Amino acid sequence: MARTYKERRASIAIARGETKDYLTYRRMMRTLSEDRINIVTQGDSWFDFPRIESLSLGPANIIDWLVSMTNFGDGKLKKCTFYRLEENGEEIATMSEREELEDLIDALEVPWDIHYVLLSGGGNDFTGFEHIHDVILKEPKGAINEPESWINDEEFNLRLKQVELSFSTIINKILKYKPDSRILSHTYDYLMPSDVGVELLRRVDLSSIFSGPWVSPGMSNIPENLRLSVVKLMIDRFVNVLETVKQSYPNNFDFADLRNTLTPGDQTHWLNEMHPTSKGFEMLAVKLLEKLPLLQN
Structure with a gap:
């Protein structure tokens, strides 16, 4: 009997060792070898930026x-299973709400070890288009x-503070x-404010819907040569939050410091104002691997 489209998709997901579907996740965990590293991921676009974009x-x-590195690499890393809960554009505050937490609980209430939970979040909570105008002043309060x-x-x-509370929740x-969970998050790298957004979809009539830019509209009054410094200040203060969270959960939580991995404004590293290119994301993933010792063969 021919398999249904859904069954074929599930088989492909299991072969790749990654899925966003809960039933496929459970089937994948039952099917694949016990020596795999099991990882649950939750986060924003740095975990979920779509290939088509x-x-x-x-x-x-x-x-x-x-x-790619673990399941289709050169064998230097252990193979993994990935249950992916992340969603493009999500805020950490949203991830900490009841409905989102229920999905995470379902991922954890399984009779298998979960070796890592990876979290990507916090940036959209202050650099998102709807927030940046509140965080950045229209006129300077000092020099x-x-x-x-x-x-x-x-x-x-x-x-x-809301970001910190959301992480704690x-x-x-x-x-x-x-x-005994090992929970790993990450900082963001320093981005160059620009007018480059992302094309979200192309209609039948070939017109497009765009998202972004996100940061630069809120910085229009700031001298252009100062904008990167303002971004660095904001990212560094966010890193202080991650440090505080790490101090609160020293045995379970850590983060990868991704600052200064990519070059701000370099088009080989950055696809648009907020999202790296495929090559840029590869460089960031390598930095994350340094904090995932169980993946080493």
């Missing part, structure tokens, strides 16, 4: 690259050439079901 037929985000003068500290600190839920 990346102009790449190959890996288009960090997790795509981890799948015009000082990056700090352009930050709305009260608003930014509130958002960073997610981590606490993970540890409730898998107390």
Whole structure:
């Protein structure tokens, strides 16, 4: 009997060792060898940037690259199973809400070891188009050439505190079901504000719908030669949040510092204002691997 389209998709997913479908996830875990490293991923576009938008037929985000390196690489890394919960454009605050947490709980309530939970989040909570205008001032509160003068500290600190609480909510839920979990997140790299967004889809009439740019519209009043410095300040403050979370969960949580991996504005590294190219994501995935020792053969 011919297999259905859904059955064929499930078989392909199992062969690749990655899926976003819960039933396929359970089947994959039952089917594949026990010596695989089992990984659950949750996050934003750095884990879920779509291939069609990346102009790449190959890996288009960090997790795509981890799948490629582990399951289709040169054998230096152990093979893995990836259950992928991430969603393009998601905020960490949304990931910490009840409905999103239920999906994560389902992923953890299984009779198999989950060796790593990978989290990508926090950036959209303050650099997203709907937030950047609140975080960045229209006029400087101090010297015009000082990056700090352009930050709305009260608003930014509130958002960073929410990011910290969201991480804690997610981590606490993970540890409730898998107390020995290894949870890894990451910083973002320094991006160059620009007018380059992303084409989300092309209609039948060949017109397009675009998203972004995200950061630069909120920085239109900032001198152009100062904008990268403002971004660096924001990213560094976000890293301080990750440091605080790490101090709260020293035995379970860590993060990969991806700053200064890519060159801001380099078109071989950056596809648009906020998203790296396939090559850029590969470079970031290599940095993540340094924090995933169980994957080494």
